Amino acid sequence: MKLLEVKNVHKCYANTRRVSEVLHDLSFAAEEGSFTAIMGKSGSGKSTLLNCIASLLPIDSGSILVKGQDITAFSRKQREVYRREDIGIVFQDFALLPFHCVLENILLPLHLAKKAVDQAHVEMLLQALDIAQLTTALPQELSGGEQQRVAIARAFVHQPKLLLMDEPTGNLDSENTHILMEMLKELHEKQKTTILLVTHDRDVAAYAERTLLLQDGKFIEKCDNH
Numbered sequence: 297m298k299l300l301e302v303k304n305v306h307k308c309y310a311n312t313r314r315v316s317e318v319l320h321d322l323s324f325a326a327e328e329g330s331f332t333a334i335m336g337k338s339g340s341g342k343s344t345l346l347n348c349i350a351s352l353l354p355i356d357s358g359s360i361l362v363k364g365q366d367i368t369a370f371s372r373k374q375r376e377v378y379r380r381e382d383i384g385i386v387f388q389d390f391a392l393l394p395f396h397c398v399l400e401n402i403l404l405p406l407h408l409a410k411k412a413v414d415q416a417h418v419e420m421l422l423q424a425l426d427i428a429q430l431t432t433a434l435p436q437e438l439s440g441g442e443q444q445r446v447a448i449a450r451a452f453v454h455q456p457k458l459l460l461m462d463e464p465t466g467n468l469d470s471e472n473t474h475i476l477m478e479m480l481k482e483l484h485e486k487q488k489t490t491i492l493l494v495t496h497d498r499d500v501a502a503y504a505e506r507t508l509l510l511q512d513g514k515f516i517e518k519c520d521n522h
């Protein structure tokens with residue numbers, strides 16, 4: 297069953313001098329539980345696409361269906377609920393709250409959604425990402441790799457339907473990239489969360505089940521990674 301269907305999406309940016317179309321009649325779908333990597337050269341529109349799917353940016357035409365519901369037609373309130381409950385987002389720069397300890401950072405989505413903490417799930421995430429010993433530390437006391445693993449635990453904590461990752465290994469060295477991707481792959485196998493991961497790194501994309509290549513506003517290549 298399809299969790300995500302992006303249909304004929306057009307997205308332009310306009311400034312005082314010109315209008316440029318970044319996404320041009322773009323369509324693709326992601327099956328529930330699938331893991332897709334999105335590649336494309338700098339400026340090809342990868343982050344724009346993720347932001348549109350996260351309902352952080354409006355599109356000009358087309359539709360984006362999540363579990364059959366068109367999120368582009370959502371009211372402001374519905375968008376807030378969608379972002380809070382249905383999706384998890386991981387950015388390149390970790391985006392942790394600096395004055396809150398690791399555990400508070402991880403539990404933040406639950407607090408925002410006023411949801412109870414599932415202790416067993418949190419414990420599983422801490423173990424799977426090897427951060428159980430860091431729960432009382434502040435983000436600044438952690439290495440980049442550890443900070444990103446905390447950000448991933450936070451993105452998984454409310455068991456989102458869809459996990460959006462924008463260059464999550466962009467600030468990591470190759471050793472930490474490998475550690476993080478191994479852990480992410482295992483978590484994906486366990487949780488069956490649908491993942492879309494933007495990367496410029498072919499080695500990172502190889503952890504996904506398929507790779508889509510964005511060029512001239514649409515996907516030009518779909519390759520099965522296995």
Ligand SMILES: Nc1ncnc2c1ncn2[C@@H]1O[C@H](COP(=O)(O)OP(=O)(O)OP(=O)(O)O)[C@@H](O)[C@H]1O
Nearest residue numbers: 309310311318336337338339340341342343344345
């Ligand atoms: N807010 C904005 N206003 C105008 N143009 C923008 C805006 N955001 C992005 N763009 C332009 O849209 C294009 C796509 O940007 P986007 O950030 O989506 O690309 P990307 O593939 O994620 O790039 P990178 O790999 O460098 O992060 C670029 O040409 C960029 O300059």
